[in-house]
Amino acid sequence: MKNTKSPLKEKLLRTPGQSLDEEINKIIDDQALTYLLAPIFFIILAIMEWYKWYMAVPPSPWTMTIMALIVAVFSVYKIVPLRKKLVALRQGRDGEKAVAEMLNFYREAKMKVFHDIVGENFNIDHVVVSTRGVFLVETKTYSKPMKGKTEITFNGQTIIKNGYRFNDDILIQVKGSSKWLRDLIEELTAKEVEVQPAVVFPGWYVRMTNEYKSDIWMLNPRNLDKFIMGKKEILTDEDVKLISNHLSRYIRSTQE
Known part of the structure; x- marks a missing residue:
């Protein structure tokens, strides 16, 4: 709502592993989703073409099927290294959070x-x-x-x-x-x-x-x-x- 605003006056301090969380989200949003959605899009088009063929509508399924396969293979090729990178980033983030929990002792001191x-x-x-x-x-x-x-x-x-x-x-x-x-x-x-x-x-x-x-x-x-x-x-x-x-x-x- 435009007539309201946050009750927080100051920006918050950063949390443990925040940079890694931001990098993880960036990879998912900017890269991984693209490679996931692209093959789904072409697979849907291929299904539509096969439906036209089945219903005796002038079809062109092979073209869309080949395109769908190419895009799917390419997307898998790109997603595999992204998955490995995300695993490493999440492991690093969890390590930072674990160390941060240990550092709570120092705040008590x-x-x-x-x-x-x-x-x-x-x-x-x-x-x-x-x-x-x-x-x-x-x-x-x-x-x-x-x-x-x-x-x-x-x-x-x-x-x-x-x-x-x-x-x-x-x-x-x-x-x-x-x-x-x-x-x-x-x-x-x-x-x-x-x-x-x-x-x-x-x-x-x-x-x-x-x-x-x-x-x-x-x-x-x-x-x-x-x-x-x-x-x-x-x-x-x-x-x-x-x-x-x-x-x-x-x-x-x-x-x-």
């Missing part, structure tokens, strides 16, 4: 927790702001083998997943995101604050060997509290409030 902070062509899954510092948490949700070990090892330079070198892009991503967040906080608050990056792997046993020095933590999300609570307090309550307020405003300003 009077820490500020933010989810899905959007930058330019990327997003940060979670940010924790506390007197112990600012922590960037990136969630990586990977499928596990049905049997056998599920171990990720990080020596400070290389990620080893079940004995195989794995995806060094994670390090580049997290370092870039941490720098961006550090610069954003400085721009918003005029305070220089170090950002501690962490990568969590739900469901995996994660071991850091510290063979090479690295500022990035890699761990199972259940161990996050030990790492954060083990840090010394470096920010005041006023600092936490200042940073949190500015981050909240920034997140709301990025909402469409």
